[in-house]
Amino acid sequence: MEVITNKNFGKNTPEILTLMRSWNPKGICDFHHTLGNKITPLIQLPHLAKSLGIKNILVKDESSRLGLNSFKPLGASYSMHKEIDNNPNIEVFCTATDGNHGRSVAWMARKLKKRSVIYVPCDTTESRIKSISEEGAKVHVIDGSYDATVKKAKSRCQLENQEFEKDRWSLVQDTAWNNYEKIPLDIMKGYWTQIHEITKQISPNSIDVLFLQAGVGSWAASLISYIMIYWENPPKIISVEPLSANCVHESIRMGHRVSVHSNQKTIMAGLNCGTVSTMAWAILKNYIYKSISIPDSFSKNAIKLFANPIADDQKIISGESGAGGLGGLLALRNGSSKDRAEEVLKDSSTVLIINTEGATDPINYNSIIGED
Numbered sequence: 001m002e003v004i005t006n007k008n009f010g011k012n013t014p015e016i017l018t019l020m021r022s023w024n025p026k027g028i029c030d031f032h033h034t035l036g037n038k039i040t041p042l043i044q045l046p047h048l049a050k051s052l053g054i055k056n057i058l059v060k061d062e063s064s065r066l067g068l069n070s071f072k073p074l075g076a077s078y079s080m081h082k083e084i085d086n087n088p089n090i091e092v093f094c095t096a097t098d099g100n101h102g103r104s105v106a107w108m109a110r111k112l113k114k115r116s117v118i119y120v121p122c123d124t125t126e127s128r129i130k131s132i133s134e135e136g137a138k139v140h141v142i143d144g145s146y147d148a149t150v151k152k153a154k155s156r157c158q159l160e161n162q163e164f165e166k167d168r169w170s171l172v173q174d175t176a177w178n179n180y181e182k183i184p185l186d187i188m189k190g191y192w193t194q195i196h197e198i199t200k201q202i203s204p205n206s207i208d209v210l211f212l213q214a215g216v217g218s219w220a221a222s223l224i225s226y227i228m229i230y231w232e233n234p235p236k237i238i239s240v241e242p243l244s245a246n247c248v249h250e251s252i253r254m255g256h257r258v259s260v261h262s263n264q265k266t267i268m269a270g271l272n273c274g275t276v277s278t279m280a281w282a283i284l285k286n287y288i289y290k291s292i293s294i295p296d297s298f299s300k301n302a303i304k305l306f307a308n309p310i311a312d313d314q315k316i317i318s319g320e321s322g323a324g325g326l327g328g329l330l331a332l333r334n335g336s337s338k339d340r341a342e343e344v345l346k347d348s349s350t351v352l353i354i355n356t357e358g359a360t361d362p363i364n365y366n367s368i369i370g371e372d
Contacts, residue, residue: 001243001292001293001294001295001298001331002243002249002292002293003290003291003292003331003332004249004252004253004290004291005289005290006252006285006288006289006290006291007255008252008255008285008286009286009287009288009289010286010287011286012286013286014282014283014286015282016225016279016282016283017225017228017229017283020225020226020229021229023189023192025192025193025196025226025230026196028078028189028190028192028193028196029192029193029196029197031077031078031081032066032074032077032078032190032193035066035073035077035111036066037065037066037074037193039197039200039201040060040061040062040063040064040065040194040197041060041061042058042059042060042061042198042201042202043058043059043060043061043314043316044056044057044058044059044314045057045058045059045309045310045313045314046313047309047310047311047312047313048305048309048310048313049351051310052329052330052333052334052345053333053345053347054333054345054346054347054348054349054350054351055347055348055349055350056350056351057326057329057350057351057353058202058207058350058351058352058353059306059316059326059352059353059354059355060194060197060198060201060352060353060354060355061316061355062194062322062354062355062356062357062358063316063317063318063319063322063355063357063358063359064358066107068100068103068104068107069100069319069357069358069359069360070100070103070104070270070319070322070356070357070358070360071191071194071219071354071356071357072100072101072103072104072357073104073107073108074190074191074193074194075101075104075174075186075187075188075189075190075191075218075219075222076095076101076104076105076107076108076172076187076190077104077107077108077111077190078186078187078189078190079172079183079184079186079187079189079190080093080105080108080109080112080170080172081108081112082186083170083172083183083186084112087167087170089166089167089168090114090167090168090169090170091114091115091168091169092109092114092115092116092117092160092168092169092170093105093108093109093112093114093115093116093117093169093170093172094116094117094118094119094153094156094157094169094170094171094172095116095118095119095153095171095172095173096118096119096120096142096146096149096150096152096153096154096173097118097119097120097132097149098120098121098124098128098146098269098270098272099120099124099125099128099131099132099269099270099360099361100128100270100357100360101174101270102118102120102132102137102139103128103131103132103135105118105137105172106118106132106135106136106137107135109135109136109137110135110136115136115138116135116136116137116138117137117138117140117153117156117169118132118137118138118139118140119139119140119142119149119150119152119153119156120132120139120140120141120142120149121141121142121144121145121146121148121149121272122141122142122143122144123265123269124141124269125269125361125363125364127360127361127362127363127364128269128360128361129141131360140152145261145272145274146272146273146274147259147273147274147275150173150175153171153173154171154173154180156169157169157170157171170183171183172187173187174187174188174216174218174219174277175216175218175273175275175276175277175280176218176277176278176279176280177277177278178278181278181279184218184277184279185279187218188218188219188221188222188225188279188280189222191218191219191222191223192222192226194223194354195222195223195226195227196226198352199226199230199231202352204227204230204231204232204233205231205232205233206350207235207350207351207352208235208236208346208348208349208350208351209235209236209237209238209344209345209349209350209351209352210223210227210235210236210237210238210351210352210353211238211240211324211325211326211328211329211351211352211353211354212224212237212238212239212240212325212354213239213240213241213268213270213271213321213324213325213328213354213356214239214240214241214248214249214271214284214291215241215245215270215271215272215273215321216247216273216275216276216277216280217239217247217248217276217277217280217281217284218277218279218280219356220239220248220280220284220288221277221279221280221281221282221283221284223354224237224283224284224287224288225283228287234287235352236289236290236344237287237288237289238288238289238290238291238292238328238332238344239252239284239288239290239291239292240291240292240294240324240325240327240328240331241271241291241292241293241294241324242266242268242271242272242293242294242295242296242299242324243266243293243294243295244262244265244266244272245260245262245266245268245271245272245273245274246260246291246293247259247260247273247274247275247276248276248284248288248291249291249292249293251276251281251284251285252284252285252288252291253291255285257275257276257278257281259274259275260274261274262274266296267296267299267300267320267364268296268299268320268321268324269320269321269361270319270320270321270356270357271321271324289344290332290344292328292331292332294324294327294328294331296320298327298328298330298331299320299321299323299324299327300320300323300368300371301327301330302318302323302324302325302326302327302330303318303319303320303323303365303368303369304368304369304371305326305330306318306323306326306355307369308369316355317358317359317365318355318357318358318359319356319357319358319359319360319361319365320361320364320365320368321356321357322355322356322357322358323355324356325353325354325355325356326353326355329345329351329353332344332345333345
């Protein structure tokens, strides 16, 4: 594991934050309500907190969100809804995914009575592929990484739209690049429902430390943007990534966006990304306080702690990426960089963690909780 401090923390206010101030969180939540969205629970784990030497741990549990077991449908559904408003002629929604996002795109496409084509990396588990297919999607398995899969989905959409000379295909990715920003921005806007719920469930000023998983960084940047606009006293924010796919971590180290490439695999499939979203980076580089890269063992330990609570703490079902936030807390508190924890975690600290997914790969989940 490795912990680094962001040298650019708090130096600038990104221009994109001005745009985000115009967003209407109630309107976003109202849209999700039309899909049957219900507020997901915020769970206190006081006994786990005591065992880690802090005051309290709060967990926003996304394992039941819209029946899809992750927060991902919040972003996909909102962006696809906006796309149809702008272009009713769309026939196919396409994306690249490690699982949850693709399932969410397929689910929303079915609701909109549209087709979906989903590209997944070759190491995507059979259970996740099956979940996507069951939503009516055509799934293509690509011999390559997540980043290579994004390129494949992008080129397929471009080819289809060129051939038919109209925008029948829409690419729905939460990572932005030059000339591809509107849809990722709408996805980030959709994620605001989650943090808006959290704000209503707690006193925002009571949170001292927030752990956020970072893949391409869009979800983390979305929540951070809301916090910087609406919370009076923002917490210290710590990003968490797998050691083998830590593009945000390495970008923070270098002070600019960098891509990472590794032949190593991680069980944290939703975080297995090599390049930071351009729009996300504008926010992350200014507001991430520390960044942690963790081996899979910390995610596994977090899953087990959630599944086997201390005393009368509530049981939480968490997937490999979902447990990353708690994995980051365990790494900071009990890992080799324990000395660095003292400036962040105190006995009076209240920590907020987001369980971003349930057991989206039941076979692997049962294998992990069955380990000694």
